[in-house]
Amino acid sequence: MDAVPLATPEEAWRIAKSLNYRHIGGTVVAVVQDVETGEVLMVGHMDPVAVVLTLTTGLAHYYSTSRKRIWLKGETSGHYQIVKEFRTDCDGDAVVLKVVQIGAACHTGARSCFSSPASFKIRLNRDA
Known part of the structure; x- marks a missing residue:
């Protein structure tokens, strides 16, 4: 795995402190995309510690x-997310988070939580 830190601990804490943790459990929403294709892989939540761990390790933490705890994506499955960009x-x-996804992003085993058999897609019919 070629994870590289995106920030020093000091920079990471400065960034983390600048965010607005107004969502569930004092979190920010994290949209995760494939760095090459832009495909949305999953949506998660990050608290300040998860932000700092992500920025200082280059691996996605949520x-x-x-469970009310921090988790490293891939800690049990081996399906890590190497973070290449944080916006x-x-x-x-x-x-x-723009990532290189190792294995599946979804807990169902699908590459994306938006392409699993449990998800569905609706398209507008613009010709109607």
Whole structure:
């Protein structure tokens, strides 16, 4: 695995402190995309510690709102996310992680949580 830190601990804490943790359990929403294709792989939550761990290790960490703990994506499955880019939105309550996905992103075993058999897609019929 070729994970590289994106920030020093000091820089990471500065970034983490600048975010607006207004979502479930004091988190920001994290949208995860494939760095090459832009495909949305999953959506998770991050608290300040998860942000700092992600930025200082180059591996995606999240805050589990159900288990109320930090988790490293891939810690049990081996399906790590190597973070290549970290972006914040305009009001600091959401981030985008652009990653190299190792294995499946979805807990169902699908590459993306939006392409699993449990997900569905609706398209507008613009010709109607």
